Amino acid sequence: MKVGLLESLNVELPDREYPILIGKDFLSESISIGKYISGKQVLVITNETIAPLYLEWLINILGKENFRCESLILPDGEEYKNLKHIELIYDKLMALSYDRKATLIALGGGVVGDMTGFAAATYRRGVSFIQIPTTILAQVDSSVGGKTGVNHPLGKNMIGAFYQPRCVLADIGVLDTLEQRQVSAGLAEIIKYGLIADREFFNWLEENIEALCCRDHEKLAYAIKVSCRTKAGIVAEDELEHGIRALLNLGHTFGHAIENVMGYGNWLHGEAVATGTCIAAEMSRKMGFLEQSDLDRIIDLHRRAQLPIESPSGMTSKQYIEAMGEDKKVENGKIRLVLLEKIGKAFVSDDYDDDILYSVLKEVCKE
Numbered sequence: 001m002k003v004g005l006l007e008s009l010n011v012e013l014p015d016r017e018y019p020i021l022i023g024k025d026f027l028s029e030s031i032s033i034g035k036y037i038s039g040k041q042v043l044v045i046t047n048e049t050i051a052p053l054y055l056e057w058l059i060n061i062l063g064k065e066n067f068r069c070e071s072l073i074l075p076d077g078e079e080y081k082n083l084k085h086i087e088l089i090y091d092k093l094m095a096l097s098y099d100r101k102a103t104l105i106a107l108g109g110g111v112v113g114d115m116t117g118f119a120a121a122t123y124r125r126g127v128s129f130i131q132i133p134t135t136i137l138a139q140v141d142s143s144v145g146g147k148t149g150v151n152h153p154l155g156k157n158m159i160g161a162f163y164q165p166r167c168v169l170a171d172i173g174v175l176d177t178l179e180q181r182q183v184s185a186g187l188a189e190i191i192k193y194g195l196i197a198d199r200e201f202f203n204w205l206e207e208n209i210e211a212l213c214c215r216d217h218e219k220l221a222y223a224i225k226v227s228c229r230t231k232a233g234i235v236a237e238d239e240l241e242h243g244i245r246a247l248l249n250l251g252h253t254f255g256h257a258i259e260n261v262m263g264y265g266n267w268l269h270g271e272a273v274a275t276g277t278c279i280a281a282e283m284s285r286k287m288g289f290l291e292q293s294d295l296d297r298i299i300d301l302h303r304r305a306q307l308p309i310e311s312p313s314g315m316t317s318k319q320y321i322e323a324m325g326e327d328k329k330v331e332n333g334k335i336r337l338v339l340l341e342k343i344g345k346a347f348v349s350d351d352y353d354d355d356i357l358y359s360v361l362k363e364v365c366k367e
Ligand code: NAD
Pocket: 047, 049, 050, 053, 076, 077, 078, 081, 108, 109, 110, 111, 112, 114, 134, 135, 136, 137, 138, 141, 142, 143, 144, 145, 146, 147, 148, 157, 174, 175, 176, 177, 178, 179, 182, 185, 269, 270
């Protein structure tokens, strides 16, 4: 596959439009990252797994463009995505006397991206930041759209801000070092875009899922572009999630319950979303929206992507309901769910029969 910048699209927000650039080895060759940095002070935030792989590479690129470039290496894991570790970022910025013209660069997956974005949103009431996502999940979802934040012991992503990056630079080459389980977890979010908005893309995924699991670069670049295009369109229409953006949470309400109950980090976010999506699909079928044949295709595609399609053994329907009650997608005491009318068309509902929800959960929990 050729190297360089392969795809470029924009998140079109008034006054804050920014590009998503997708390519292979393009940072050092095809674009100037300096174009997206306003001052001279740069702090790269990454973690202890990614630093040995890519930090020096990025620092070299920035060094060539004459930036004052410092770095901060956080511990690796969802369990560190909390305010205590955000403080480490503030401590570093204060110790460096970085001012309001500083730029933070997130070099990592969704955890590093969400934390860096939140620190950028809040340090001196807001400094610029750039996303260099290094997981599939981060390249197709978390780096785009400006949701930033951290977890609270009582709930995931409960503390945060909407704050958009200056650009998203997604290099497919870095995906080669991902663990296979992380590849599958990222594919869960890619499948989501087919399900909520793009039946044709879902069909394409059925044709190409094994190649994506094997990290075929060309196919990954295509899948990432289509996913980002859908996400960018939704974010442009509804940045603050008053409406259509909620569709991006397909599978997430059930998925967050799984993550919460199983303990952060035991089930990967994408794995929990995969099972959550299968539960949402089953509920949609039970409510008479989704055809059985579509449900079968959804479960089969997740299975072929090597994702879990069954609820964690031992987790109870009561635990789901309790954990879902903590989820931020609850309005007026009713849990809002994203459901499917068919592959390619989703909707948000709080107008469903609770008995159907309970019976689906009892079924998936084998009670
Ligand atoms: P992650 O950030 O924990 O990364 C997964 C693992 O892969 C980590 O161990 C990481 O160190 C490692 N890793 C990252 N890049 C690597 C590379 N190129 N090579 C080798 N190892 C690498 O997890 P994630 O799946 O990227 O993100 C999950 C997080 O994203 C969750 O906290 C979730 O809440 C959040 N999220 C946010 C949004 C949003 O809109 N902001 C959307 C979806 C998910």
